[in-house]
Structures are given as C-alpha cells and as structure tokens.
Amino acid sequence: MSTEENALSIVALGGANEIGKNMYVIQYADDIVVIDCGSKFPDESLLGIDVIVPEITYLLENRNKVRALIITHGHEDHIGGIPYILKQLNMPIYATRLTLGLIEVKLREHNLLGQTHLKTITPESLLRLGKFKVSFFRTNHSIPDCLGIAFHTPEGTVVHTGDFKFDLTPVNEHYPDIHKMAAIGQKGVLALLSESTNAERPGFTPSERLVGEHIEEAFAKATQKIFISTFASNVHRLQQIVDAARKVNRKLALLGRSMVNVVDVSSELGYLQLPDDMLIDPADVHRFPPHEIVVLCTGSQGEPMAALSRLAASSHRQVEVLRGDTVILAATPIPGNERNVARIVDNLYELGANVIYGSGSVTGMHVSGHASQDELKLMLTLMKPKYFIPIHGEYRMLSQHRSLAESVGVDFDDIFIVKNGDVVDISDGVARQTRKIPTGNTLVDGLGIGDVGNVVLRDRKHMSEDGILIVVITLSRTENKIISGPDTISRGFVYVRESEGLLEEVNRIATASTIKLLEEKANQWSQYKQSIKDEVGKFLWMKTKRRPMILPIIIQI
Amino acid sequence: MSTEENALSIVALGGANEIGKNMYVIQYADDIVVIDCGSKFPDESLLGIDVIVPEITYLLENRNKVRALIITHGHEDHIGGIPYILKQLNMPIYATRLTLGLIEVKLREHNLLGQTHLKTITPESLLRLGKFKVSFFRTNHSIPDCLGIAFHTPEGTVVHTGDFKFDLTPVNEHYPDIHKMAAIGQKGVLALLSESTNAERPGFTPSERLVGEHIEEAFAKATQKIFISTFASNVHRLQQIVDAARKVNRKLALLGRSMVNVVDVSSELGYLQLPDDMLIDPADVHRFPPHEIVVLCTGSQGEPMAALSRLAASSHRQVEVLRGDTVILAATPIPGNERNVARIVDNLYELGANVIYGSGSVTGMHVSGHASQDELKLMLTLMKPKYFIPIHGEYRMLSQHRSLAESVGVDFDDIFIVKNGDVVDISDGVARQTRKIPTGNTLVDGLGIGDVGNVVLRDRKHMSEDGILIVVITLSRTENKIISGPDTISRGFVYVRESEGLLEEVNRIATASTIKLLEEKANQWSQYKQSIKDEVGKFLWMKTKRRPMILPIIIQI
Structure with a gap:
C-alpha cells in the first residue's frame, strides 16, 4: 500500500x-x-x-x-x-x-x-x-x-x-x-x-450508573418474577442487575447461550462479581416463590430464536412468564429491529406481564x-x-x-x-x-x-418473489421429435391444485414453441430454451402479473 | 353473526x-x-x-x-x-x-x-x-x-x-x-x-401548524433549490408547503405519481389552494435559478422506487440534487423503514446537500x-x-x-x-x-x-435462503436402467463454475441411489425421489451446512 x-x-x-x-x-x-x-x-x-x-x-x-x-x-x-x-x-x-x-x-x-x-x-x-x-x-x-x-x-x-x-x-x-x-x-x-x-x-451520553438506579427502582416494585433482557456483552449492566437482585434477595437464572458464555468468562476473569449462592439452574426456577427470582436473558433485540422471544411465545422449555410478572427490556431496539421487539412486547402483554419497554431515554433502562x-x-x-x-x-x-x-x-x-x-x-x-x-x-x-456471489443472490431474490417454473422436455436424437413432456413443475409460484389449467396452458405453449424450432431444424439448445422462456414468460405475465423464474430443461435421448 | x-x-x-x-x-x-x-x-x-x-x-x-x-x-x-x-x-x-x-x-x-x-x-x-x-x-x-x-x-x-x-x-x-x-x-x-x-x-399531539412554522423558517434560510418530501395524502402539510413557497417567491414542481394524484384531486375539489402560476413541469426546473424552486416529492419513507430515492441516487430523469441544495424530510420514518431512509440521507449528504432529517419531534418537520x-x-x-x-x-x-x-x-x-x-x-x-x-x-x-397460500410462501422462503437443486434422471421403461442423467442444475445455491466438483458428487450420489432402487425393483417414483432427496440433502448439509430445496425429476421413456 x-x-x-x-x-x-x-x-x-x-x-x-x-x-x-x-x-x-x-x-x-x-x-x-x-x-x-x-x-x-x-x-x-x-x-x-x-x-x-x-x-x-x-x-x-x-x-x-x-x-x-x-x-x-x-x-x-x-x-x-x-x-x-x-x-x-x-x-x-x-x-x-x-x-x-x-x-x-x-x-x-x-x-x-x-x-x-x-x-x-x-x-x-x-x-x-x-x-x-x-x-x-x-x-x-x-x-x-x-x-x-x-x-x-x-x-x-x-x-x-x-x-x-x-x-x-x-x-x-x-x-x-x-x-x-x-x-x-x-x-x-x-x-x-x-x-x-x-x-x-x-x-453528552449519560453514565451507565443511571440504568442501575432505574433497575433498582423497578426491582423494588416488582411482586412476582422479574425477567430482564439486555445485551449479554454489557458486563457493567449485568453487574448492576446482579447488585439489584442481591438487594431484594432474589436468585438469578440465566437464559441464552451468549448470556451464559459472557457470565462465565467475565466472572472467571474477575470482571463480574457474582455471589456464590446466587445463580440457580433455569430448571429450578419453579421451585422458588416468584418474588425470589430474577431471570436474566438474551433476546432484547427481538431475535426470533433467542430466550426472550421464546418466553413471550410461551415456548421456553424451562421457564414461563405468568400474569403479574415484570419483564424489563433493558435495551433500545437497534434500527431495523423495532418490529420484532414490538411483536414480543405484544405477546408479553397478552400473557398479562407488566412490561417495561421503549426507548431507553424514556424508560431509563438503557444508555x-x-x-x-x-x-x-x-x-x-x-x-x-x-x-x-x-x-x-x-x-x-x-x-x-x-x-x-x-x-x-x-x-x-x-x-x-x-x-x-x-x-x-x-x-x-x-x-x-x-x-x-x-x-x-x-x-x-x-x-x-465468499462462495455466494451476485448471481446466486439475484436468483434467490427472483425465486423469493415469484417462485420458479421448471419445464422438462425430452427430444429424440434420431427422430427430431418430442418423446416425453413437456412436464411443468412449479415451486413458490402457484399452488398446483388451484392452477392446473394454467400449467396445462404452459405445456401447450412450450410444445408449440419446441415443435416450431424442430421444424425449422434449429440446432442450438439455447434457442429452444430461450424461446420457451420468452413465450411462457409473456403468457404468465399477462395472466398473473407475475414473473417466476422459468427454467427449461431439454434432454436429448 | x-x-x-x-x-x-x-x-x-x-x-x-x-x-x-x-x-x-x-x-x-x-x-x-x-x-x-x-x-x-x-x-x-x-x-x-x-x-x-x-x-x-x-x-x-x-x-x-x-x-x-x-x-x-x-x-x-x-x-x-x-x-x-x-x-x-x-x-x-x-x-x-x-x-x-x-x-x-x-x-x-x-x-x-x-x-x-x-x-x-x-x-x-x-x-x-x-x-x-x-x-x-x-x-x-x-x-x-x-x-x-x-x-x-x-x-x-x-x-x-x-x-x-x-x-x-x-x-x-x-x-x-x-x-x-x-x-x-x-x-x-x-x-x-x-x-x-x-x-x-x-x-397531547402538537398541531399541524407547528410544522408550517418550521417549514417557513427552513425555506427562508435556503439559498439554492429546496426539495421537500412528505406523505402525499397530508393535504394540510401540502398547503403549508405551498404557502411557504409563495412567501419566498418560489415555483413548485411535483415528483411522484401519488403526489400528482393528490394535488390534482385536492385542488380540483377545493381542499388545496394552489396559485395558478405556481406549478411548473419538473422538466422545466433547470430553466429557473435554483433559489426560485421548490420540488415537492414522494418517498419520505425511503421507498426504493419513489422520487426521493431516485433523486438521492442521482438517477431521476428530470431533476438533480446539487451541492448546496436543501432537502427536507417532513416525515418520521415508520417503524421498519429506518434503514431505507438512512440510506437516502447518506446519499444526499454525499451529493453535498443540506439535509434536514430525523424524528419530527426533533426537527419540527413532522407531527x-x-x-x-x-x-x-x-x-x-x-x-x-x-x-x-x-x-x-x-x-x-x-x-x-x-x-x-x-x-x-x-x-x-x-x-x-x-x-x-x-x-x-x-x-x-x-x-x-x-x-x-x-x-x-x-x-x-x-x-x-388469495391464490398464494402457505405452501407457496414456504417454498419461496426455502429457495430464498438456500436456493434449489434440480436433479433430472431419465429411465428406460423397458430396460430398467438409467438412459440419461442425472443432470443437476442449481439456482440460488452455489455458482456452478465454482462448485463443479460438488455437483459431480451430487450426480454420483443420485446415480447410486437410483441404481440401488432399480436393482431392488422399487416401483414407486416417490421412493426414487425421496431417496435422492435424503442422500443428496445429507451430503450437501455435511459439505456446506446449507439445505437447498432438492427437486428430483424422474422421466420414464
């Protein structure tokens, strides 16, 4: 350089x-x-x-x-x-x-x-x-x-x-x-x-200590279980959650692989001070009275597979959010994640939880x-x-x-x-x-x-919007005629049972296109394929205003 | 009911x-x-x-x-x-x-x-x-x-x-x-x-008049062209933009089909008071000095095909954003649109425009x-x-x-x-x-x-993530053997030139699977297809950790 x-x-x-x-x-x-x-x-x-x-x-x-x-x-x-x-x-x-x-x-x-x-x-x-x-x-x-x-x-x-x-x-x-x-x-x-x-x-960005004060206040008010979700890597915030839990004599259960990883690494290296008897297994949460529990979990950005999503959908194997529980989202959604977070908050409300959510500058739960x-x-x-x-x-x-x-x-x-x-x-x-x-x-x-490039992505996008239509035709090497097909198979375009007439028409068009080229003795497969693509594509656009990927496959026997 | x-x-x-x-x-x-x-x-x-x-x-x-x-x-x-x-x-x-x-x-x-x-x-x-x-x-x-x-x-x-x-x-x-x-x-x-x-x-939500005051202030300060984008249907805001433009003696050009539609309908019906000589054709913008122009356009939510997007990408046929122009986004992004809006603001900054953007509660440009x-x-x-x-x-x-x-x-x-x-x-x-x-x-x-249902959507999602792999095999009706293929075609999975070895291996696996079933005299095509799906799927997951849709097509001649 x-x-x-x-x-x-x-x-x-x-x-x-x-x-x-x-x-x-x-x-x-x-x-x-x-x-x-x-x-x-x-x-x-x-x-x-x-x-x-x-x-x-x-x-x-x-x-x-x-x-x-x-x-x-x-x-x-x-x-x-x-x-x-x-x-x-x-x-x-x-x-x-x-x-x-x-x-x-x-x-x-x-x-x-x-x-x-x-x-x-x-x-x-x-x-x-x-x-x-x-x-x-x-x-x-x-x-x-x-x-x-x-x-x-x-x-x-x-x-x-x-x-x-x-x-x-x-x-x-x-x-x-x-x-x-x-x-x-x-x-x-x-x-x-x-x-x-x-x-x-x-x-000037506020100090992380501000969040600690709000967590303490919310913990003091809660009467049932407390769930709190934040970025696993924010060890300062984890420390403040631990401290607030200790003040109200609650045990702590961890949900989410990255939360467990960070708590492990940071407490082992001395960055997180965690009292010996505080941590309990999530499977044991139900053994304690609700007012003795804090569940610290991942998923504050609405990630669909993370702990908070599963809790909100009542699909977590070990822990349940129940009416009267408090759920704190100690993080502001990153642009792009708002809808996923909102869906979780909706679900938590449906479970009857008291949800503290929204921009950190309003709730005080994030800086x-x-x-x-x-x-x-x-x-x-x-x-x-x-x-x-x-x-x-x-x-x-x-x-x-x-x-x-x-x-x-x-x-x-x-x-x-x-x-x-x-x-x-x-x-x-x-x-x-x-x-x-x-x-x-x-x-x-x-x-x-690095093996997925623009062509692959373009094809994925095309198929994601309008699906794919595969037209298979078998030609005879010796007799210059169609010996099998066309067979048309669609995926992601229309559901076959509802559109048999449409696909029959596609077969008819593909047959006509192929016979015409056979009669003209066209000898490039690319001509046959292009002609099917063009004619079928034009027909489908007219009938459906959709443009599925059309993939002609010509086999010569 | x-x-x-x-x-x-x-x-x-x-x-x-x-x-x-x-x-x-x-x-x-x-x-x-x-x-x-x-x-x-x-x-x-x-x-x-x-x-x-x-x-x-x-x-x-x-x-x-x-x-x-x-x-x-x-x-x-x-x-x-x-x-x-x-x-x-x-x-x-x-x-x-x-x-x-x-x-x-x-x-x-x-x-x-x-x-x-x-x-x-x-x-x-x-x-x-x-x-x-x-x-x-x-x-x-x-x-x-x-x-x-x-x-x-x-x-x-x-x-x-x-x-x-x-x-x-x-x-x-x-x-x-x-x-x-x-x-x-x-x-x-x-x-x-x-x-x-x-x-x-x-x-209490502020009055729309508040926006009018901020628009007037911004118009008074601008020295070159002014672009302002808002929801076309907000006729009150359009009226305030028209009024502000008149106060600083600027002409008005409209960009975007829905903007033109709403201005047409609302001025014809008397909901929008538009001075007769104010409106100019976008194609004529370049004939006026920059300080005599306001361009009112759609696209405030970052819609990729709308006028503002095209202006920001310098790809509008008639009008250009130039260094020193003022661009006002008179709308707060609706949740989910933040990233698209941000991309437009980035592009406008690159063009050297003075951009007024962000939450309406901060800019005063939206209530x-x-x-x-x-x-x-x-x-x-x-x-x-x-x-x-x-x-x-x-x-x-x-x-x-x-x-x-x-x-x-x-x-x-x-x-x-x-x-x-x-x-x-x-x-x-x-x-x-x-x-x-x-x-x-x-x-x-x-x-x-209503003709696109869950099956079609599931297929679109599957293909959008990992693509599709089509395996075509032709069998002889009389001789119980493969007479053509397997031919494997992929779309949205891997780019073929980079992965010929992989697809050759897929052909080998499909051949082996088919020959085995032929020897066992299996007579259900679904067995042949399922076996190819299973074996090829297992192989590809091991080699690539991807699960393309696998579509075996068996033709019998």
Whole structure:
C-alpha cells in the first residue's frame, strides 16, 4: 500500500461508511498492523447469508508484512470476523484479558484454538511491532476493558479511539485515561481516527450508573418474577442487575447461550462479581416463590430464536412468564429491529406481564455506549490532531462528525471522509487521499466463505418473489421429435391444485414453441430454451402479473 | 353473526391487534354496515406478496344483509382494500368528497369506476341504513375530511371514532366537532370504538401548524433549490408547503405519481389552494435559478422506487440534487423503514446537500395525525361509554388504551380487547365476547387475490435462503436402467463454475441411489425421489451446512 519508503498509510477494510465489520489497516513502509476484525449482519437483500466479514485481498497479498491484529474491545463488530479471517490469514492477536476471553470462546467454537498467538495487553502495555511503537489508553464503552491506541511512527503519531464514551462515574471504577489522552495530544497527533456512531446525537451520553438506579427502582416494585433482557456483552449492566437482585434477595437464572458464555468468562476473569449462592439452574426456577427470582436473558433485540422471544411465545422449555410478572427490556431496539421487539412486547402483554419497554431515554433502562456530540468534541480537543478521519459510521454520521471537528478548529481540508478501500497517505507531514485498494464484503453462508456471489443472490431474490417454473422436455436424437413432456413443475409460484389449467396452458405453449424450432431444424439448445422462456414468460405475465423464474430443461435421448 | 333477533354485534375483520387493513362490521338483526376497507403492506416473511386485504368470508355469506360501506377517511389503511374487496362483493360506498375523490382514482386504475354507487356525505349527513340511523362528527387527522360515526340502534348508540387527533388550530380551520361529540356522549353511548395508534405516547399531539412554522423558517434560510418530501395524502402539510413557497417567491414542481394524484384531486375539489402560476413541469426546473424552486416529492419513507430515492441516487430523469441544495424530510420514518431512509440521507449528504432529517419531534418537520394519551382520555371523557373496544392498534397499544380508559372511569370488565374475528354481542344492555367468526389475511400477488397460500410462501422462503437443486434422471421403461442423467442444475445455491466438483458428487450420489432402487425393483417414483432427496440433502448439509430445496425429476421413456 505504501508507495514510498517512508510513507505512512491508513485505510479501512471495513467500518468506513457503515456500522459493522470494523477493520482498519495502518502501514508504515514494510510494516502493517491491523486494528479490529468485525462482522456484520446482512440486510434483507442478502438472502440466506449468515454473516458478512471484510474482504482482505490486500492483506493476503502482503501477508509477510502483517505484524499483528490488535483488538480494541470484545463486541461482534470488532471480533466477529476473527474465525473467518484467521482461516485465510494467521496473525498474532493482541487484546485485553476480557476481550481475549471472548475471542477464545469463538475460536473454540470454530476449532481454531491453539493455532494463533493470543497476547494479553493492558492500557499500560508498550509494544514494538516492526517500526511502530504502540501505546494504549483506557476508554469507557458498553463492555469493559476497552482500549484506544496510539501508533508512534517516524512520520508522527496516529491515534485510533476504538469505541468510546466518557463515563465519568463508571460502574467498575475504571475511569477513562483522560490525562494520558491529554498527554498524547500535547505531544502532537498527526492523525486521529475517531468513532462516529452517535455523531448525530447532541449532548453528552449519560453514565451507565443511571440504568442501575432505574433497575433498582423497578426491582423494588416488582411482586412476582422479574425477567430482564439486555445485551449479554454489557458486563457493567449485568453487574448492576446482579447488585439489584442481591438487594431484594432474589436468585438469578440465566437464559441464552451468549448470556451464559459472557457470565462465565467475565466472572472467571474477575470482571463480574457474582455471589456464590446466587445463580440457580433455569430448571429450578419453579421451585422458588416468584418474588425470589430474577431471570436474566438474551433476546432484547427481538431475535426470533433467542430466550426472550421464546418466553413471550410461551415456548421456553424451562421457564414461563405468568400474569403479574415484570419483564424489563433493558435495551433500545437497534434500527431495523423495532418490529420484532414490538411483536414480543405484544405477546408479553397478552400473557398479562407488566412490561417495561421503549426507548431507553424514556424508560431509563438503557444508555448508549457511544460518545455523543459533546464527548466527540472533547476527544478532538484532547487530541488536537493535524488530520482527522472520522470512522465507524454511515456517511451522514461521518459528515456530522466532520462538522463537529470543524467546530473545534480542525481545518475542513484536513478532514478525510473515506469509504472502505480509500487510502490516506501521509508523507513529509502532508496527507493525500488519491488511491484505492480492493476491498468489499465477504459473504458467509453456512461453511462457505465468499462462495455466494451476485448471481446466486439475484436468483434467490427472483425465486423469493415469484417462485420458479421448471419445464422438462425430452427430444429424440434420431427422430427430431418430442418423446416425453413437456412436464411443468412449479415451486413458490402457484399452488398446483388451484392452477392446473394454467400449467396445462404452459405445456401447450412450450410444445408449440419446441415443435416450431424442430421444424425449422434449429440446432442450438439455447434457442429452444430461450424461446420457451420468452413465450411462457409473456403468457404468465399477462395472466398473473407475475414473473417466476422459468427454467427449461431439454434432454436429448 | 347476530344469533338473536334484536342483538347488536360488533366485530373487526381487520385492524384489531394490528396496524393496517382496517375493516369493522356492525350488525343489528339483519342489517350489516361495514366501516372502512383498508390494505396493509406485507412484512418480510410474506415473500413476493404485494398487499394484504381483509378476508371477508362472513360478508360473502351474508351478502344480502350488507347495507353499506362507510369510509372514515382516505388513507390506504382505510381505502386500500376497496378495489380487491369490490371484486368479491359490491356495496354502496359512503364517504366525504375528498375521500371519494381518492377512492375514484383507485377505482379508475382498476377499471372499476361506474360499477359501484358512490355517495357523498358530510359531517351533517343523517343516514338510515336498515334499522341503523347514522350520524357523523368531524375529526382532525393528517388528511382532510375525516369522520367519526355514531350508529343509533334500538339497543343503543355505538360510536366509531375513525382516526383522529384534537387539532385545536387546524390548518384548514375545520375544527373538530367537540360540541357534537359532547352531545352524543350526553345522550348516552353504549359502546365506543376508538383508535389506539398513539396510546403509548404521553401528552397531547402538537398541531399541524407547528410544522408550517418550521417549514417557513427552513425555506427562508435556503439559498439554492429546496426539495421537500412528505406523505402525499397530508393535504394540510401540502398547503403549508405551498404557502411557504409563495412567501419566498418560489415555483413548485411535483415528483411522484401519488403526489400528482393528490394535488390534482385536492385542488380540483377545493381542499388545496394552489396559485395558478405556481406549478411548473419538473422538466422545466433547470430553466429557473435554483433559489426560485421548490420540488415537492414522494418517498419520505425511503421507498426504493419513489422520487426521493431516485433523486438521492442521482438517477431521476428530470431533476438533480446539487451541492448546496436543501432537502427536507417532513416525515418520521415508520417503524421498519429506518434503514431505507438512512440510506437516502447518506446519499444526499454525499451529493453535498443540506439535509434536514430525523424524528419530527426533533426537527419540527413532522407531527403525528393520531391522538396521544391525553386526547384519547378526552375522547373517552366526551363519550362516557358503557362499553369500550380499543381498535386500530397492536396488542400493546390496545392494552395501554385500556389503562387510559380505566383511568377516566370505565370499568375493567366493560373493556373488550379483541382480535380480528372476535365478536362482541350486546343484547338487553349486556355485552359478551364469546364467539368468533372466520377472518384472516387475503394475500394479493399480481393479479391473484388469495391464490398464494402457505405452501407457496414456504417454498419461496426455502429457495430464498438456500436456493434449489434440480436433479433430472431419465429411465428406460423397458430396460430398467438409467438412459440419461442425472443432470443437476442449481439456482440460488452455489455458482456452478465454482462448485463443479460438488455437483459431480451430487450426480454420483443420485446415480447410486437410483441404481440401488432399480436393482431392488422399487416401483414407486416417490421412493426414487425421496431417496435422492435424503442422500443428496445429507451430503450437501455435511459439505456446506446449507439445505437447498432438492427437486428430483424422474422421466420414464
């Protein structure tokens, strides 16, 4: 990527102009360090795709230059791509203890544990990776043990904030390293990469402690069982739920695989303080009086297979929501999830539960983990960068973040809004954005990484809307005539019993089309197929205003 | 539906426990009146479906009792089903002038105009429909000419509010008939059906005038072209946009078929005051200086084919958004549309536009057309009903509306939360909810009304996720052997060039399976097909963790 011997280059392989699958690359001469390795969920146009990870062609072409993968924190959009990327490129991974603990769970599931060097770092670590000197600073976010990173190079210092907020009253008393940030800024920052998730939101994001107060209040009022659902990875919130449960002398049952995983890892590593006798098996919930129970579960985003969905549908094997129970959704729906969450709330109301739901800013049951506008300005002010690259956001968020940077004194021309693959080169103190490297989405479907492309997706979409119609005709090699068929089979188009007349007409049209071409002695199968497609397609559009995929199969005996 | 001679019965065929496709039925002895006839857009599980309308089996079975269809106002969820329902059951339609004007546009598109009696009513109309005496009262909503309805029967009075808010400073100075509502309540209301859309929202919905003030401010500040997008049917807002444009001496161009339709109908009928020389052809926009132009367009919900989407993608044939233009989204995204709207905002930012977007409560560019909690309580207080049936909302909204009714003195036991098809019978002053009539969703796909059922949808979903694999084998009738094939064709599964080995293996497995059965002299084609499905399915799951639909086709020559 670096065209010049001493040039510094910065590029996003994921996370610029999108939320999700974060992956940033910083290169100085022949040394490359990768920051984060996230995954992203597909939108509704990517039918059947399980997950999306960054395309790493550039890294594969320069594999001998890659020194390390540094992970800023343990959220899916920062670690979710690791199993898929490691299968293509092995790199030593540097992360804090909790983050590594969560990565290990993933690697174990993919049978990859032991194949990669995992190196524990702390905010105090100092690394030398090729020509990079790397130091860290602690930040706050909706998961513990988050890092910002400072890369010290001969060209100057580049800072990557990771995801952050300034929580000045953090639940675990791990305060943000504001003095260290100030010192880095004081020494001079050449370029700042700062996250933009909440760049549209005015003000200062409230402290996680606010949520704790509301949880305590709700727990004090509840008379029957309490169910509370939140993001499993928000260990601070889990701690506050544990603390609130203890205050009202309730036991705690966990539902959902990721909740069990996170509680295991974080309590084992000392990030979650869980009294010994508090946890009970979900199968034992019915043995306790309702007022002694808190059920902590996954599914706050309405995920159809998660615990809360099953509870709302009364289909959980072990635990039931009953009239008078309290159900708290301690999370705001992420855009796109509103309908699924609303359906769950409807079902819970039908069960007679007292439901606390809605935007966290109304219920007090959720605060964001991301810096709002005033905190973003604070970070920019602390770092005083020469160049600024807003990252981790969609275009409008990056644009808003640019305006914030301008308002605290960064020059418009020194701000680079990049897309994935756009390279910012800095040499002799001057930054330029002139070239691109190839990147994009790698789609994961089942075991296939990158084998589902546009043709397959287009076909899936076509069949999902209007179904498929298969027309099979057998021709004689010697006699120039149809010896079997046409047989027409439809799937996802119309239900056969209701439309026999329609399919008979299709057979008639296909026969006529084929006989005509046989008489003309057409000798290309593609002609026969195209003719059936055209004629049958025209007929069906006229009759039904639908366009199923038409697949003629011609067999010659 | 009425089991007793003098019983009054109320049932929702659509709109109870859902937002969309409203249709309520009120019956007294042998007289039936239908209220509203809406449509609803399918959710993502109904692949390929264009629109959903109520199932009207009950009305078809009692067609000789149906006296009228009364429409409360001209929104899609109240009139969108009319063309599809009229094809099944012809009924005279009663509605106000603007509502009828919008219905006529629909009937014209479906070639149904002239086949139905359309009868104009006003808030002052008094109808006699069988044993019903029917009167009306004016309400406010996000479209002009809305009605609430009072049905006076020997059993008592039933009130249906339609959609409403209390806008005490309405744009067209058509104030809500509060005195008439009070008089109806004073005489005694047996049962109230009131809409619940905003039952979750505290307070009082702001007046539409508030939006006008914000539009004026934004227009005054704009220096280049102005684009503004809103719901076409919100004629009040269109009027305020027209007024604001006139104040700054700008011409108006319309983009989008529904915008053109509504402006045509509402200005022709006198609901929209449009200066003669204001409207210009979109093709002429480029002839005017940018500061003399307002473009009013559809697509505020991010609909991919609507004008705003095309403008944001720079793919509109006639008009371009350029750096420095102002684009106003005068609508809050409806849940489910957030991502599409966000994508448009991103694109507009990339074009360099100044974009005013986000929740209407923040931008001031949108207010709801539905009553918030204090207005719902005001309606309940005015009507003082004995029985209350919250309608027009999902379960949680109906539940919240029940709580509001209790808070103003309605007895819990006198409130009926119903689902579509649940009948509330009232006789001798006593209401009971004990029976159901059949109802449900009628799915419209192209020209087919109700011909796409669960099997077809299940197949579409299956193919959309993992595609289809077709295995064709030709057998000899006489020789008990394979004479052609297997030929395997896949669509939406894997791209063939990348997976030839996989498909060869499928052919090998299908051959082995078939030969085995031939040797066993199996004589049911279903056995051959099932065996191929099982063996190939198992193999593909192991190799790919995907489950394409497997469709074996066996031809015997």
